[in-house]
Amino acid sequence: MEVKLAVAKINKYATSESGDSVEVVERPNGGISVVMADGQSSGRGAKHISSLVVRKVISLLSEGVRDGAAARAASDYLFTERKGKVSATLNIASVDMQTDTLVITRNNPLPVIIATHDDVCSFDDECNPIGLYRDTRPLISEMPLEPGLTVVQFTDGLVHAGSRTGDSLDILTFLAAHAEDEVDPQEIADALLTDAIHLDHGRPVDDISIVVIQVTNQTSDSIRRMTVDLPLNK
Amino acid sequence: MEVKLAVAKINKYATSESGDSVEVVERPNGGISVVMADGQSSGRGAKHISSLVVRKVISLLSEGVRDGAAARAASDYLFTERKGKVSATLNIASVDMQTDTLVITRNNPLPVIIATHDDVCSFDDECNPIGLYRDTRPLISEMPLEPGLTVVQFTDGLVHAGSRTGDSLDILTFLAAHAEDEVDPQEIADALLTDAIHLDHGRPVDDISIVVIQVTNQTSDSIRRMTVDLPLNK
Numbered sequence: 001m002e003v004k005l006a007v008a009k010i011n012k013y014a015t016s017e018s019g020d021s022v023e024v025v026e027r028p029n030g031g032i033s034v035v036m037a038d039g040q041s042s043g044r045g046a047k048h049i050s051s052l053v054v055r056k057v058i059s060l061l062s063e064g065v066r067d068g069a070a071a072r073a074a075s076d077y078l079f080t081e082r083k084g085k086v087s088a089t090l091n092i093a094s095v096d097m098q099t100d101t102l103v104i105t106r107n108n109p110l111p112v113i114i115a116t117h118d119d120v121c122s123f124d125d126e127c128n129p130i131g132l133y134r135d136t137r138p139l140i141s142e143m144p145l146e147p148g149l150t151v152v153q154f155t156d157g158l159v160h161a162g163s164r165t166g167d168s169l170d171i172l173t174f175l176a177a178h179a180e181d182e183v184d185p186q187e188i189a190d191a192l193l194t195d196a197i198h199l200d201h202g203r204p205v206d207d208i209s210i211v212v213i214q215v216t217n218q219t220s221d222s223i224r225r226m227t228v229d230l231p232l233n234k
Numbered sequence: 235m236e237v238k239l240a241v242a243k244i245n246k247y248a249t250s251e252s253g254d255s256v257e258v259v260e261r262p263n264g265g266i267s268v269v270m271a272d273g274q275s276s277g278r279g280a281k282h283i284s285s286l287v288v289r290k291v292i293s294l295l296s297e298g299v300r301d302g303a304a305a306r307a308a309s310d311y312l313f314t315e316r317k318g319k320v321s322a323t324l325n326i327a328s329v330d331m332q333t334d335t336l337v338i339t340r341n342n343p344l345p346v347i348i349a350t351h352d353d354v355c356s357f358d359d360e361c362n363p364i365g366l367y368r369d370t371r372p373l374i375s376e377m378p379l380e381p382g383l384t385v386v387q388f389t390d391g392l393v394h395a396g397s398r399t400g401d402s403l404d405i406l407t408f409l410a411a412h413a414e415d416e417v418d419p420q421e422i423a424d425a426l427l428t429d430a431i432h433l434d435h436g437r438p439v440d441d442i443s444i445v446v447i448q449v450t451n452q453t454s455d456s457i458r459r460m461t462v463d464l465p466l467n468k
Contacts, residue, residue: 001465001466002463002464002465002466003462003463003464003466004461004462004463004464005460005461005462005463005464006459006460006461006462007458007459007460007461008457008458008459009457009458009459010456010457010458011456021260022460023259023260024258024460024462025257026255026257026285028285031464032462032464051260051262051296055293055296055297058292059289059293062285062289063289095464097466145466185461186459186461189459190457190459193457220465220466221465222244222245222465223242223243223244223424223427223463223465224241224242224243224244224462224463224464224465225240225241225242225243225420225423225424225461225462225463226239226240226241226256226258226460226461226462226463227238227239227240227241227419227420227459227460227461228237228238228239228240228258228266228458228459228460229236229237229238229239229457229458229459229460230236230237230238230239230265230266230329230458231235231236231454231455231456231457231458232235232236232237232331232379232454
């Protein structure tokens with residue numbers, strides 16, 4: 001088996017900094033975690049918040065702290081730092097080799113989409129972003145690492161795409177159409193982002209981040225790989 | 235312009251954990267850093283050391299600490315933690331958008347290869363790994379971000395490949411042959427790793443990690459991308 005992870009990310013039109021932060025970190029007991037946060041509003045202030053939240057979470061995860069505890073710590077930290085005046089959404093998705101599970105942690109009103117060979121469903125129970133209240137707890141869903149499993153999480157820019165013209169993206173239908181063929185995660189992330197940018201007529205109304213994780217049956221060559229493409233405004 | 239980064243990594247034959255750690259982190263003032271450490275010996279103990287070093291460095295970099303200061307801090311930290319008895323090599327490569335430069339920081343006797351369209355050279359001035367002495371300082375080289383620039387850094391598994399049979403990889407010649415065509419960084423990393431594994435007859439004598447960073451002239455679509463492939467031993 002192999003786990004493939006892909007991230008695609010674009011800034012709100014005409015802003016030089018994204019209010020979203022996404023980082024990947026290795027888990028000390030095996031596996032990886034991807035942490036995504038969206039800071040309230042946009043631009044530099046939002047970036048500062050989301051990066052503060054992601055930094056706190058990856059630092060705790062890399063010390064072996066469990067995902068739920070790391071999310072609660074980030075919430076308390078942001079609440080204390082900003083006196084309950086600033087919120088951020090937080091998503092953690094972890095490939096946990098101790099339990100052989102995929103662990104999804106949500107402090108984000110938006111759903112996380114979970115697709116298997118048979119089914120596409122939405123993990124959308126109600127939950128709060130972090131930073132506004134004491135004792136904010138995440139929702140956690142855990143499932144066995146099995147070939148065919150695909151998980152998609154995103155920030156609200158993807159959901160708001162097209163809102164200026166009353167259009168919107170049907171993410172569930174899009175994934176249902178692709179779940180059976182094990183499309184490469186980078187292709188899924190790129191296709192969703194391209195559709196969203198198209199709905200916004202090439203000028204994204206908000207920062208958009210998309211994370212796709214897929215468990216495949218591919219015979220593995222035991223090589224870990226990572227790539228990053230970073231556009232420069234030059 | 236666009237910066238492309240690729241990592242390829244394999245464990246020493248028949249070990250379940252690599253003593254190398256590689257992590258990528260976003261810089262708070264723009265850009266990214268890739269941090270690579272190789273802990274003394276191999277297996278779980280080495281992994282613990284390299285992950286401790288990388289964690290310390292990415293945590294400092296993500297707070298805005300400069301690369302040289304982060305490397306010195308990691309050295310003092312390891313020296314204090316392990317009373318000067320355990321060493322690790324440390325490499326940091328940063329795309330720094332504040333200075334529009336690529337910053338290479340080395341606490342590793344092995345060279346870092348720097349290729350431009352015209353030339354391939356080896357940044358190989360003498361320097362020490364961290365952890366063994368007080369006041370260990372890194373060597374730093376900084377160059378403008380210009381299309382055609384390719385930087386390759388690696389752990390000693392790549393250099394020791396083939397040592398059982400007296401063979402070795404000529405990394406400089408390999409890169410000189412590919413510098414002009416702007417070969418994709420993932421292809422460069424994969425090709426080097428494949429050659430190394432071949433020299434070790436399919437059983438790497440040591441953990442191998444390769445990081446390739448390339449600055450290209452490609453017209454950018456403003457989308458940041460990241461992928462991770464994680465083989466599972468199942």
